[in-house]
Structure formats: C-alpha cells, structure tokens
Amino acid sequence: xxxxxxxxxxxxxxxxxxxxxxxxxxxxxxxxxxxxxxxxxxxxxxxxxxxxxxxxxxxxxxxxxxxxxxxxxxxxxxxxxxxxxxxxxxxxxxxxxxxxxxxxxxxxxxxxxxxxxxxxxxxxxxxxxxxxxxxxxxxxxxxxxxxxxxxxxxxxxxxxxxxxxxxxxxxxxxxxxxxxxxxxxxxxxxxxxxxxxxxxxxxxxxxxxxxxxxxxxxxxxxxxxxxxxxxxxxxxxxxxxxxxxxxxxxxxxxxxxxxxxxxxxxxxxxxxxxxxxxxxxxx
Amino acid sequence: xxxxxxxxxxxxxxxxxxxxxxxxxxxxxxxxxxxxxxxxxxxxxxxxxxxxxxxxxxxxxxxxxxxxxxxxxxxxxxxxxxxxxxxxxxxxxxxxxxxxxxxxxxxxxxxxxxxxxxxxxxxxxxxxxxxxxxxxxxxxxxxxxxxxxxxxxxxxxxxxxxxxxxxxxxxxxxxxxxxxxxxxxxxxxxxxxxxxxxxxxxxxxxxxxxxxxxxxxxxxxxxxxxxxxxxxxxxxxxxxxxxxxxxxxxxxxxxxxxxxxxxxxxxxxxxxxxxxxxxxxxxxxxxxxxxxxxxxxxxxxxxxxxxxxxxxxx
Ligand SMILES: Nc1ncnc2c1ncn2[C@@H]1O[C@H](COP(=O)(O)OP(=O)(O)OP(=O)(O)O)[C@@H](O)[C@H]1O
Ligand SMILES: [Mg+2]
Numbered sequence: 205x206x207x208x209x210x211x212x213x214x215x216x217x218x219x220x221x222x223x224x225x226x227x228x229x230x231x232x233x234x235x236x237x238x239x240x241x242x243x244x245x246x247x248x249x250x251x252x253x254x255x256x257x258x259x260x261x262x263x264x265x266x267x268x269x270x271x272x273x274x275x276x277x278x279x280x281x282x283x284x285x286x287x288x289x290x291x292x293x294x295x296x297x298x299x300x301x302x303x304x305x306x307x308x309x310x311x312x313x314x315x316x317x318x319x320x321x322x323x324x325x326x327x328x329x330x331x332x333x334x335x336x337x338x339x340x341x342x343x344x345x346x347x348x349x350x351x352x353x354x355x356x357x358x359x360x361x362x363x364x365x366x367x368x369x370x371x372x373x374x375x376x377x378x379x380x381x382x383x384x385x386x387x388x389x390x391x392x393x394x395x396x397x398x399x400x401x402x403x404x405x406x407x408x409x410x411x412x413x414x415x416x417x418x419x420x421x422x423x424x425x426x427x428x429x430x431x432x433x434x435x436x437x438x439x440x441x442x443x444x445x446x447x448x449x450x451x452x453x454x455x456x457x458x459x460x461x462x463x464x465x466x467x468x469x470x471x472x473x474x475x476x477x478x479x480x481x482x483x484x485x486x487x
Numbered sequence: 488x489x490x491x492x493x494x495x496x497x498x499x500x501x502x503x504x505x506x507x508x509x510x511x512x513x514x515x516x517x518x519x520x521x522x523x524x525x526x527x528x529x530x531x532x533x534x535x536x537x538x539x540x541x542x543x544x545x546x547x548x549x550x551x552x553x554x555x556x557x558x559x560x561x562x563x564x565x566x567x568x569x570x571x572x573x574x575x576x577x578x579x580x581x582x583x584x585x586x587x588x589x590x591x592x593x594x595x596x597x598x599x600x601x602x603x604x605x606x607x608x609x610x611x612x613x614x615x616x617x618x619x620x621x622x623x624x625x626x627x628x629x630x631x632x633x634x635x636x637x638x639x640x641x642x643x644x645x646x647x648x649x650x651x652x653x654x655x656x657x658x659x660x661x662x663x664x665x666x667x668x669x670x671x672x673x674x675x676x677x678x679x680x681x682x683x684x685x686x687x688x689x690x691x692x693x694x695x696x697x698x699x700x701x702x703x704x705x706x707x708x709x710x711x712x713x714x715x716x717x718x719x720x721x722x723x724x725x726x727x728x729x730x731x732x733x734x735x736x737x738x739x740x741x742x743x744x745x746x747x748x749x750x751x752x753x754x755x756x757x758x759x760x761x762x763x764x765x766x767x768x769x770x771x772x773x774x775x776x777x778x779x780x781x782x783x784x785x786x787x788x789x790x791x792x793x794x795x796x797x798x799x800x801x
Contacts (some may be wrong), residue, residue, distance in 0.1 A: 222606060229603040230492040237591045240632075314587040316552045318604050325604075479568065480554055 226320075227328045232253050234332025248293055252347050256289040260353055267473045272332025274418045279356035280445040286349030287441045291448055294371060295378035295436055297406050302326070305384035308393060317480070327379055334375040352465050356445055363446055366453055370440040373460035378436035380467030381406070381473025387471070390478040411441065428459065433465040490656055490688050491526040495558035497542050518544040520712030521544060521558070528655075531689040533703035535696075537798045541712040542692040543582075546658050549690075550580050563655060571580040576605060583661035585639060586703040587648055594644050598651060605652035612651060619647040622677050639670035639698035646674065650681075657681075659691045663698055667769045675701045689706075696790045708797055716797060720790060727796050729788035730763040735774050736782040745773050 229303045260282050267278035306312040315322050349355045388395045410433045416424050428434045439456050498519040519541040536542050540684040547553035549569030551574050565574045588597040602612045623643040663671045708716040740757045751764030
C-alpha cells in the first residue's frame with residue numbers, strides 16, 4: 205500500500221483533482237497556523253540573521269586567503285551562508301516536535317481516526333508551513349545578504365525553477381527525517397537522546413556548519429550519496445550559487461528525488477510498525 | 488444487521504513495576520479480558536464500568552487505533568486496525584478528554600478541513616453543519632480559535648466534527664465530562680434526537696448515569712475487563728431486586744409491625760417510616776390505618792444504586 209493508494213483507491217483525473225484539493229486544504233491550514241505564530245517568526249528571523257553575519261565574516265576571512273575555496277568564490281560563499289540561514293527556517297531543520305508531542309500526550313489517536321495516511325497528513329501540513337517559511341523566513345535574510353554584502357545571485361535563468369524544485373525536495377527529505385526522529389517517541393517515550401543526535405548530525409551533514417564539499421572528495425561523495433543530509437539543505441544552496449554546470453545541478457536534484465522517495469517509504473514502514481505495536485497513552 | 492461484533496476481545500498491557508531499588512519487574516495486566524459484544528444497527532448502548540474497567544481501551548480497539556492482543560472484532564464489516572482508513576470514513580469518534588479540532592485555527596476552519604479529509608460533497612456538508620449549528624448553538628464561536636473555547640463550547644464542536652461525514656456508528660467516550668447542566672442537556676438532547684432517527688448506532692461511555700437514562704435502552708457493564716451485565720436497565724433492577732421506596736411521614740412518632748408480602752421496613756426514625764416495596768397499593772391502605780398520615784412519597788429505584796451494587800459485587 206503506497207502513500208497515494210492509501211487514500212485514493214483508483215487514480216483517475218477526478219480523484220487526482222480531489223486529492224490535490226485535499227493536500228491544498230491541509231497545506232493551507234499549516235500556512236495559517238504558522239501565520240498565527242508571528243512573534244516566534246520574528247524572533248527566529250532575528251537569530252538567523254545575526255548568525256548570518258557571524259558566518260559570513262568567517263567565510264570571507266577564508267576567502268581572503270585564496271580566491272576560490274573548494275570551488276566557491278567569496279560572493280558565492282556569502283550567498284551560500286545567506287541562503288542557508290534562510291532555508292533553515294524553510295526546511296525546518298530544528299525545533300519540530302509536533303508528532304512526538306502528540307505521541308506523548310496520546311493525541312496522536314485523533315490523527316489515526318482520520319481517513320488519511322498520517323505521513324501524508326503531516327507532510328501536507330509541513331508543505332504549508334514551508335510555503336510560509338519561504339516568504340517570511342527565507343526572503344528577509346537573503347535580502348539582508350544582498351544589501352549588506354557582495355552576494356552572488358544566479359546568472360542563469362534556468363537556475364531559478366531548478367532551485368524551486370530543489371527546495372521542495374529538500375523540504376520533503378527534511379520532513380521525512382524529522383518525522384522519523386519524532387516517530388521514535390512511539391518506542392521511546394523519552395526520545396531526547398535521538399533528538400540530540402539529530403541536532404548535531406543534521407547541521408553537519410546538511411552542510412550548514414560548512415559546505416560538505418570542503419571535505420575530501422571521497423568523503424563529500426560518501427555523505428552526499430550515502431546520507432540524506434546534503435539533500436535536505438546543501439543541495440538547493442549549491443544550485444543557487446551555481447557552483448556546478450547544469451548537468452551536475454540536475455544530478456543533485458536526481459539524488460534528492462532518490463532520498464525523498466526512500467525516506468518517505470521509510471516513514472510509511474515505521475508508521476505501520478508503530479501502529480501495530482503502539483500503545484496510545486492516556487484514557 | 489450487526490454493525491459491531493467482538494468475540495473474546497482482549498488487550499494486555501505490559502507494565503514495569505518497581506521491585507527493589509533499580510530492579511524493575513515486568514507484569515502483564517489484562518485491561519480487556521475477553522469481551523463479547525454484538526450491537527445491531529441503530530442501537531444506543533451505554534458502556535459502563537468503574538474507573539480502569541477497560542472502557543476506553545475497548546473503544547480504542549473498536550475504532551482501530553489499538554491492536555487487540557486477542558479475539559475477533561468486526562466493525563461495519565471491517566477488521567479495525569488493518570482496515571483503519573476505510574473504517575474511519577464510516578465512524579465518528581469523540582474522546583471527551585482529547586480534541587480532534589485544529590488547536591490554533593478558528594472552529595469553522597476545522598469543519599472545512601474535515602470536509603476535505605472525509606471528501607464530503609459540499610452540499611451535504613453544508614446541510615449537516617447547518618443542523619449542528621442550529622441544535623448546538625455554534626454560531627457565537629465559529630470564528631474563535633479552538634484553544635480559546637470553553638470546554639462546553641469545544642465539546643459541541645467535537646460532536647459536530649464527529650458527525651459531519653454522516654457516520655454509521657458514533658463512539659463517544661465521556662462526551663459530557665466536565666460540562667455544566669445546560670451544556671449537558673444540550674448534548675443529550677442532540678444525541679437523543681440523532682438516536683431517534685434510528686440510522687446511527689451509538690456506543691457511549693460515561694460516569695454520569697443521567698446520560699444513560701436519557702439515551703440508552705441497553706447497557707453493557709464491564710469490570711476488570713469482563714462483561715458483568717448486558718441488557719436493559721430494567722433487567723438490572725430485576726436482577727438486583729431494586730424496589731421502589733415508600734416514604735411515609737406521620738404527625739406523631741410511630742412504631743409499626745406491618746407485615747405484607749413484598750414489603751420491607753428499611754428504617755423507622757421518629758415520625759418517618761421508609762419501606763422498600765414491590766407493590767405500593769396494599770401498603771398504603773395499611774399506612775392510613777395505623778396513624779395520622781401527613782405526607783407520603785414514592786421513589787423510583789435509582790440507577791445509581793443498582794449500578795453501585797453491581798460494581799461492588801463484582
Ligand atoms: N498505555 C497503558 N499502559 C499500561 N496500562 C494501561 C494503559 N492504558 C490503560 N491501561 C490500564 O488498562 C486498564 C483499563 O484502562 P481504561 O483506560 O480502558 O479504563 P476506563 O474503563 O476507560 O477507565 P475510566 O473510567 O477511568 O476512563 C487500567 O487498569 C489502566 O491502568
Ligand atoms: Mg476511559
């Protein structure tokens with residue numbers, strides 16, 4: 205039973221339109237929900253921007269030593285930092301505990317009482333949240349970067365749609381990873397250990413702390429192909445700064461597709477196992 | 488046609504209990520221990536039992552969110568856990584202590600989302616929503632975020648949410664918990680009207696026996712995970728020989744030795760005599776003869792009494 209067939213018995217055009225409107229409605233609810241957290245958005249934006257300055261100065265100090273660092277020029281590194289600071293709030297690397305909270309309180313029971321696959325339901329909400337993030341968490345820091353620094357902007361028109369697709373895939377890959385981290389609460393009611401590991405590993409493999417391509421090529425390749433890390437954050441950043449020719453950009457997106465499918469499938473399997481053995485907390 | 492059928496339904500939980508400073512011992516407790524249930528379409532069944540009896544656990548298994556440890560269940564012809572998504576379209580559920588509404592969004596938005604999730608045609612949805620708005624007085628808070636609703640307001644929202652897709656079976660786990668008298672009556676009246684139409688099956692757990700008296704002809708009582716009574720309230724009264732009471736007040740302190748078949752003197756304190764009786768008539772004609780009768784009242788057997796006798800005896 206795949207993700208789609210779980211909710212639509214036979215895919216027809218009418219079904220598909222219904223399905224799209226279902227996803228749209230749930231995503232819109234995610235968008236509106238985050239719209240109500242305005243203070244939190246402003247606070248996160250301020251933090252991300254501040255760290256953006258710190259990280260740009262570190263990167264520029266490096267770029268001052270050699271004109272090209274691991275294939276990135278100074279302006280490209282600035283763009284890498286600022287798109288990263290913005291995408292952090294779009295893919296929502298950290299601070300996602302919706303599912304784990306609901307597992308711990310037992311409210312997850314109401315998710316299961318709905319005729320929709322829980323992974324699909326949570327994903328749709330997350331897409332709405334990401335759309336909100338794109339406007340309110342991504343654009344402001346990137347604007348700051350462009351205004352304050354000599355920041356690289358894509359020269360090739362084809363980069364823009366590719367970047368949009370890559371961001372969407374990054375959100376899906378990151379969502380799936382977060383879902384798995386949260387779902388560990390089905391087994392471990394105290395899953396803080398898992399969250400700690402995630403906090404560290406996601407920033408590192410995602411390429412937030414430094415571009416994965418600073419590492420020796422074999423290590424970079426291993427992380428890129430062997431973990432979902434770069435696909436959930438660094439991929440759209442590398443596409444934005446046009447570090448690679450179009451072919452390689454396409455390959456990066458291809459790897460993202462692979463990880464998106466694989467991780468969603470993992471969520472589906474984990475969810476099914478959880479439902480078979482789980483105990484809903486509370487009367 | 489039977490819409491719910493359970494045979495030998497069981498659920499065991501593994502709990503770890505302290506045994507010494509660090510050592511934990513595993514213990515298996517059977518929360519539901521071989522429940523048999525057969526419920527026909529349109530029935531309204533009260534599912535009763537003391538705290539911890541296994542009521543909520545049973546409902547979780549019937550609605551497909553908890554895997555049974557043993558036994559067979561069919562609900563609407565489906566096996567609940569494996570066919571949960573299909574089953575979800577056919578049932579409505581209210582867990583009184585939880586919300587199925589979207590916490591940060593206005594109440595009306597939740598209803599709109601549910602229409603998409605259950606894929607209810609717009610016209611059908613509007614019709615049902617209008618009815619609920621009427622009967623449950625929702626209009627005043629349709630635009631209020633759910634987290635700002637009072638418990639009573641929220642519960643009316645929950646009931647509406649459970650009904651918008653026209654479910655065949657309604658599972659209600661303590662739907663009147665924490666509500667004031669007026670809200671309770673609103674909820675009961677609403678459910679009663681729904682039940683009268685006869686096409687919705689309802690299974691209701693509650694600790695407020697007035698809910699049961701108002702709504703359910705049939706009650707199933709469980710204790711320690713086992714069914715201890717399944718039948719009408721009258722059958723329960725018969726089983727425990729619940730009797731009406733006659734309370735007689737006299738002008739002067741009085742002693743009596745009335746002996747009639749089916750009449751028992753329960754207490755005599757000064758001017759007041761209390762009898763438990765099967766038939767009222769013969770006693771009253773006697774009472775008027777033994778002294779000057781000032782006041783007389785007859786009390787129907789209390790459901791509370793009979794239920795508590797049942798809980799205590801099992
Ligand atoms: N997640 C769980 N883990 C371990 N034991 C549980 C769990 N959930 C319930 N139980 C146990 O199962 C038994 C039945 O619980 P249940 O919630 O079904 O009772 P109930 O009849 O709904 O009671 P109440 O009237 O208090 O709501 C209780 O003894 C409870 O301690
Ligand atoms: Mg309960």
